[in-house]
Amino acid sequence: MTGLPSFGSPDGLSGIVRNAYTNEPVSGAVVSSSGSSVTTNGSGEFSVAERDATALSISRENYEATQFAVTPGAEDLEIQLRPTILQGQVTNQLTGDPIPGVTVMATGDGDATVKAITDDEGRYVLNNIPRNATVSVDLDGYSPHAQTVGESIEMDFEIRVDVVTGLITDDTGAPLPDATIQIGEAVTTSAPDGTYRLSGIPASGSVVVKKSGYREALADELPDDMVFNASLTRFVVRSLYATGLTVASDESWEALLQVADNTEVNAMVVDLKDSSGQVLYDTQVPLAREIGAVNELLDVRQKLDDLKERDLYSIARIVVFEDPILAEQRPELAIRDSTTGGLWVTYDGLAWVNAYERTVWQYNIDLAVEAANLGFDEIQLDYIRFPTDGLLETAEYGTDFGDETQSQAISGFLQQMQVALAPTGAYLAVDIFGFTLFEESDGGIGQQLESIEPYVDVICPMIYPSHFHPGAMGLDIPNNHPYEVILWSLQSGAERLGDKSYKFRPWIQDFSYGEGIEYGAAEVYAQIQATEDFGASGWMVWNAANVYSTEAFAKE
Known part of the structure; x- marks a missing residue:
C-alpha cells in the first residue's frame, strides 16, 4: 500500500481483513471510507487516511461485501469477510469415479439459490453462496444428498447409485410382465417385455421379485453393476383350509399334512385371527393383548416349521372387520345402532368394527406384518367388507x-x-364375494373389483355354486353345475381386469348346501378343472370342518 500510512499508524485507521471461516488474512480486499479506498496487502493489512471515519465498506471477489461500523478511538481494526465460493468434486460412492453432469445447488436464507453442473472431472464451483446455505447434489439414477455448508469452502460428495435395472423371465426364458420388484419400500413392476427400472432404492436391503402364480425370487444384495435379472418358476397354489382347532390338534393337523404328502395339495390356509375376533397365537401386538383377544391356541412357529419341512406354501388368514372382541372392548371403534345408541349387531348377535376407523386398520396391519415376519408366505384378508346381514338401515358409521x-x-x-407389507416380501391376498366378479358396483359392501386389484397380489373370489340363486348364469340350479359356475365367474372377472386376471385364485366348495346335488370328489374335481382351464393362479378348498374329498386332489 505505497504512499499510505503503515499498519498501526496514528495518522489514520488501520486494521486487517480476515477470512471469517479460517481466520487467514485476505489480500486484495477493497476497504473504502467516505473519502478514499485502499487495497489490503499480502498480509491482509490496510490503512486509510481518515482517522475520524465512522464506517468502512469492505469487498472482495468471492467474499460477501460488508459494512463495518468504526468505534470512536478504535485502533488495529479486525474485520472478517464471509467466503461466498464453494468448490469440490462429486464421485461415485462405489467406484470412486468422477461423475459429470451432476446438479450442485446451494439454497440459503430467503430461498436464495445458486447452482452449478459438474464438469468431466466431476468438479464444480459455486459462487455467491448465500448465508446459512444447504448444498444439494442431484442426478437421476443416484441417491440425492444434502448437507449444510457451515464454514466450508471445499466440499466433496460421494453419491450412491440408487437405480437397479434388469429383466424378469419365467422358467422357460420368456419375458414376464407385471412382476413386482421391491427393495425395502421401493417398488415397481416389470414392463410387457419383462424389463424394469427401480429407482429410489435404499442403501441396503433384500431384493424380492414376485408375481401371483409364481415362486418368488430373493437376493440378499445387488451386484456391483446394479443389474439384477431374475427367473420366476411357475407355482400354482393348491390349498386346503385349516381352522385353529384343527391346527392345534396334533392328530388332525397330521392328518391334513398327510393329505398334502399324498396329493397335489401344496399349500395350507391357517386361521390366525378368526371371525370371533380371537388371535390364535402369542401375538405381541399391544392392542390384541389390551382387549383380551389373545388365545394362545397355536404354537405358530412350530406349525410353520411343519409346513416348511414339507415345502408347503403357508397362508395366514386374518378376519378383518367382523371382530366382536374389538367392537365390544373398544365400542368407539364399532358400528353403532342408530336406534339404540349401542353396538350394532348382525342377526346372529355379532358386533362388527367400523371399516372407516383408522385404528381398526392399523390393528390388522400390525397383525399382518407380524405374521409375515414370523415367516408366512402370504397374508390373506377375509371379511374385508361391510356387513351384509342385520338391520343395515340402522348401522351408523359416524x-x-x-x-x-x-x-x-x-x-x-x-x-x-x-x-406396510412390502418390506416383508409376503404376498397379499383378499377374499371377496363371488358376485363381485360380475357386479360392477361395490354391492353395498365396499367390494369393487377395480378398486381392490391395484393393491393386492392375489384376489380370492368365493365362488361357491351352492350360493347362487336358481336361474343365475342361465342355469336352473347353479349348484348342479360346478364346472360352469366357476369358469363363467372367472371369465366374467377377466372381462373387467383383462391382463390382471392372473391374480384370481378362487375358493371352491367341498361341502353340500342348499338345493341340488350332494358334493363329493367328482364335484370338487370339476371345480378344480374349471380353474385350470381358465388359467387361474391356483385354487383353495373350503370345508368348515376340514373334512375333504381327498380323491379330488390325487396326483396325476
Whole structure:
C-alpha cells in the first residue's frame, strides 16, 4: 500500500481483513471510507487516511461485501469477510469415479439459490453462496444428498447409485410382465417385455421379485453393476383350509399334512385371527393383548416349521372387520345402532368394527406384518367388507369420514396394508364375494373389483355354486353345475381386469348346501378343472370342518 500510512499508524485507521471461516488474512480486499479506498496487502493489512471515519465498506471477489461500523478511538481494526465460493468434486460412492453432469445447488436464507453442473472431472464451483446455505447434489439414477455448508469452502460428495435395472423371465426364458420388484419400500413392476427400472432404492436391503402364480425370487444384495435379472418358476397354489382347532390338534393337523404328502395339495390356509375376533397365537401386538383377544391356541412357529419341512406354501388368514372382541372392548371403534345408541349387531348377535376407523386398520396391519415376519408366505384378508346381514338401515358409521365411500374405505385400507407389507416380501391376498366378479358396483359392501386389484397380489373370489340363486348364469340350479359356475365367474372377472386376471385364485366348495346335488370328489374335481382351464393362479378348498374329498386332489 505505497504512499499510505503503515499498519498501526496514528495518522489514520488501520486494521486487517480476515477470512471469517479460517481466520487467514485476505489480500486484495477493497476497504473504502467516505473519502478514499485502499487495497489490503499480502498480509491482509490496510490503512486509510481518515482517522475520524465512522464506517468502512469492505469487498472482495468471492467474499460477501460488508459494512463495518468504526468505534470512536478504535485502533488495529479486525474485520472478517464471509467466503461466498464453494468448490469440490462429486464421485461415485462405489467406484470412486468422477461423475459429470451432476446438479450442485446451494439454497440459503430467503430461498436464495445458486447452482452449478459438474464438469468431466466431476468438479464444480459455486459462487455467491448465500448465508446459512444447504448444498444439494442431484442426478437421476443416484441417491440425492444434502448437507449444510457451515464454514466450508471445499466440499466433496460421494453419491450412491440408487437405480437397479434388469429383466424378469419365467422358467422357460420368456419375458414376464407385471412382476413386482421391491427393495425395502421401493417398488415397481416389470414392463410387457419383462424389463424394469427401480429407482429410489435404499442403501441396503433384500431384493424380492414376485408375481401371483409364481415362486418368488430373493437376493440378499445387488451386484456391483446394479443389474439384477431374475427367473420366476411357475407355482400354482393348491390349498386346503385349516381352522385353529384343527391346527392345534396334533392328530388332525397330521392328518391334513398327510393329505398334502399324498396329493397335489401344496399349500395350507391357517386361521390366525378368526371371525370371533380371537388371535390364535402369542401375538405381541399391544392392542390384541389390551382387549383380551389373545388365545394362545397355536404354537405358530412350530406349525410353520411343519409346513416348511414339507415345502408347503403357508397362508395366514386374518378376519378383518367382523371382530366382536374389538367392537365390544373398544365400542368407539364399532358400528353403532342408530336406534339404540349401542353396538350394532348382525342377526346372529355379532358386533362388527367400523371399516372407516383408522385404528381398526392399523390393528390388522400390525397383525399382518407380524405374521409375515414370523415367516408366512402370504397374508390373506377375509371379511374385508361391510356387513351384509342385520338391520343395515340402522348401522351408523359416524360423521368423521366426510364423503368417503365404502369402496374407498376398503381400497384405502388395502393401500396402507400393501405399503406396510412390502418390506416383508409376503404376498397379499383378499377374499371377496363371488358376485363381485360380475357386479360392477361395490354391492353395498365396499367390494369393487377395480378398486381392490391395484393393491393386492392375489384376489380370492368365493365362488361357491351352492350360493347362487336358481336361474343365475342361465342355469336352473347353479349348484348342479360346478364346472360352469366357476369358469363363467372367472371369465366374467377377466372381462373387467383383462391382463390382471392372473391374480384370481378362487375358493371352491367341498361341502353340500342348499338345493341340488350332494358334493363329493367328482364335484370338487370339476371345480378344480374349471380353474385350470381358465388359467387361474391356483385354487383353495373350503370345508368348515376340514373334512375333504381327498380323491379330488390325487396326483396325476
